[in-house]
Amino acid sequence: MSDQGAIPDATEALPVVRTGESVAELAFQMPLIDHHCHGVQTGTATDAEVELLATESDWPAPPGTSVFDNPFGITVRSLCAPLLDLPRHCTAEEYLQRRGELGGTEVSTRLLASSGTERYLLDTGFRASTITTPHEMATLTGSATDEIVRLERLAESIAPGCTAAGFASAFDDALEAAAANAVGVKSIIAYRYGLDFDPARPEPAQVTAAAGRWLTRIEAGSPGRLADPVLLRHLLWRAVELRKPIQLHVGYGDPDIVLHRCDPSHLTRFAHATRTTGAQLMLLHCYPYIRQAGILAQLFPHVWLDTSCAVSHTGPSSETLVRESLEIAPMHKLLYASDAFGLPELYACGSWLWRRAVGLVLDEWLADNLIGAADARRYVKMLGRDNAVRAYGLE
């Protein structure tokens, strides 16, 4: 304690004025651009399929328990039940029964409409045969739908029939063709290897040698799953040259991950290496490394982040991580995404929870006069759609 006497009243230096304005309403009304999501399951999902799609685990809930008691399941029974004509907080059994009665298309139509999404950017590289294509998604929702090309899936699709020496140019041709109709690409190097990869671009001879080893294994009958770090880095560097936004899986979001190797701080040297290339690195999910991702988004002009699937899966607690995402990242580097796959409930809950959290946090800043009403309104729109428009060149 200083000997200068009492600490001055902080309100004299920084008057706190309760403004009475609110942006929560705007947060709930504005159309969103969902920059990272997948399609919804086609047909009507069985109860067991719903339970598995409601978690990022690839194991069913233990006998006698249900994912409807997970934070996401609790949220579904609160938010989605009324949309299916059920009382709020209905039981899991009641929810699943009603879901089955209405059928997949009706459930998807109602729940997707509730998300208020004006545009979907669909990653088509995972279990594409079981979910809606971008065209089907656009038909179902009446909203514009664009495609994101998954690099590893593309490489796996062209591998059969390639020679080691011909792999690199075959991939270039395939990427050029696929990207012509896509707004961005996605890398899953996080869970095929780890984000602690060598950030340098691999030499052509290294790529040929690695392709030779991979193709030999495929010819011997092993699955074509691409996990070679040299080839994964090659794909990533080809994407850098493509100059379309590169989505990177980060942190939580897949049962395959070794979580600590998906910490985005491992990407620091790759971010340095690509800073002047024109590439844009879109860090997806980021949980629980949201602060690390936020720091990279502040330090590097080409790093962005979202909180996507973590919002749905933390349900009632999701405000905490949206608040973390707003701690240090510039307002122009944050994006909305649901990362929904298969279940329309993930779109409905992801958007509602994110709108709630952003409204709560910005209204708090507004009430304390730390931001003005015009900025608060501008920020809500930037976070929900305008940043995505700028990042992906959508208009």
Ligand SMILES: [Zn+2]
């Ligand atoms: Zn995803």
